[in-house]
Amino acid sequence: KAGVTQTPRYLIKTRGQQVTLSCSPISGHRSVSWYQQTPGQGLQFLFEYFSETQRNKGNFPGRFSGRQFSNSRSEMNVSTLELGDSALYLCASRTGALVGTDTQYFGPGTRLTVL
Amino acid sequence: AQKITQTQPGMFVQEKEAVTLDCTYDTSDPSYGLFWYKQPSSGEMIFLIYQGSYDQQNATEGRYSLNFQKARKSANLVISASQLGDSAMYFCAMREGRGGGADGLTFGKGTHLIIQP
Numbered sequence: 588k589a590g591v592t593q594t595p596r597y598l599i600k601t602r603g604q605q606v607t608l609s610c611s612p613i614s615g616h617r618s619v620s621w622y623q624q625t626p627g628q629g630l631q632f633l634f635e636y637f638s639e640t641q642r643n644k645g646n647f648p649g650r651f652s653g654r655q656f657s658n659s660r661s662e663m664n665v666s667t668l669e670l671g672d673s674a675l676y677l678c679a680s681r682t683g684a685l686v687g688t689d690t691q692y693f694g695p696g697t698r699l700t701v702l
Numbered sequence: 703a704q705k706i707t708q709t710q711p712g713m714f715v716q717e718k719e720a721v722t723l724d725c726t727y728d729t730s731d732p733s734y735g736l737f738w739y740k741q742p743s744s745g746e747m748i749f750l751i752y753q754g755s756y757d758q759q760n761a762t763e764g765r766y767s768l769n770f771q772k773a774r775k776s777a778n779l780v781i782s783a784s785q786l787g788d789s790a791m792y793f794c795a796m797r798e799g800r801g802g803g804a805d806g807l808t809f810g811k812g813t814h815l816i817i818q819p
Contacts, residue, residue, distance in 0.1 A: 620806055630793065632806030643806060675745055679807075688735060688754055691807060693747035 589614065591680050591694035599700045605666040608697045612659050612680030618642070619661035620691060621653060624675040636661050637683045665699075673701045705729065706794050706810035713815050715784055722769070723779040723813050725794030733799025736777040737807065738768065741791040750792075753777055755799075789817045 592611045600606050612619050621633040632645040636655035655661045659680075665672055675698050679691040707726045715721045727736065738750040753761045753768045761768040769778040781788055791814050795807040 622806070629811050630795075630807075630809035632808070635806055645806060677745075677747060679747070688752060690737065690749055690752055692749055693739070695744065695746045698745070 591678055591692055593676075593678050593694040593697050595697060596695065597698050597700075599702060600668050601702050602668055602670060604668050605664065606668060606699060608663045608676055608678075608699075610661045610663070610678030610680075610694060612661070612678075613692055616680035616682055616692075617659050618681045618683030618689075619655055619659065620679045620681075621661070621663050622677045622679065623647075624677060624696075625671075625673070630677075633663070668701045670701050672699065674699060705808045706796055708794055708810035708813050710813045711811070713813060715815065715817055717786060717817050717819050718783055721781040721784050721788070721815065723781075723792050723794075723815065725777045725779065725810060727775050727777060727794070727796050729775075729796065729798055731798040735797045735799075736768070736770070737795045737797070738766070738777075738779045739793045739795060740788075741793060741812070743790070747793070751779065784817050786817050786819060789815060791815075 594609045618637045620635040622630050624630045634644045634653050635642045639655045650666045653663045675696045677696045678694045681689045681691045705728050709724050734755045736753045740748045751761050751763045751766045751768050753770045760770050765782045767780045791812045793812045794810045797807050
């Protein structure tokens with residue numbers, strides 16, 4: 588079974604621009620979550636989508652948004668980029684069952700650099 | 703207050719020795735799951751092992767085992783017979799059960815493990 592894929596792997600943008608990252612989950616997984624990883628703040632939860640609906644959201648400004656399509660693929664958008672948005676953005680998928688044992692599997696990440 | 707605490711920022715271990723990576727957690731939720739992930743320098747997070755709050759036995763997956771002490775709120779990862787390829791960052795994470803488990807994972811700051819030949 589193919590793992591979680593993310594595109595692009597690397598991205599360089601300038602302040603004020605917007606960016607869209609894409610994530611394809613493991614086949615059969617209906618939940619996709621996004622995380623931001625920075626050296627200072629570590630790994631932080633952005634949001635989770637399940638069946639095209641945002642099910643949970645972390646503590647991030649409204650510039651960070653996402654969506655999920657009917658095939659469970661998800662996109663994350665960041666508008667009006669700031670230098671502090673430079674990070675590794677990780678996508679994770681799971682079946683979406685509301686049980687604690689439902690393990691999240693991560694993609695390779697997109698490394699975003701904002702200049 | 704931090705929900706997940708990993709007190710070892712870095713560790714050096716000789717190859718073939720056993721390694722214990724510490725993790726303590728804080729939650730008032732009776733239902734939660736604890737996860738360990740490995741992150742090599744490439745960046746991808748690799749799932750290693752899971753322990754549920756109601757599990758009676760410690761989880762094991764190959765060379766990985768989880769020393770779960772519920773009363774002390776600790777979930778230490780034990781790697782037996784370490785290998786050079788085990789060198790990586792290791793993260794402890796928790797999902798609380800409120801909301802039916804829809805919350806995202808809360809991660810610790812990680813431990814950078816270096817295996818020396």
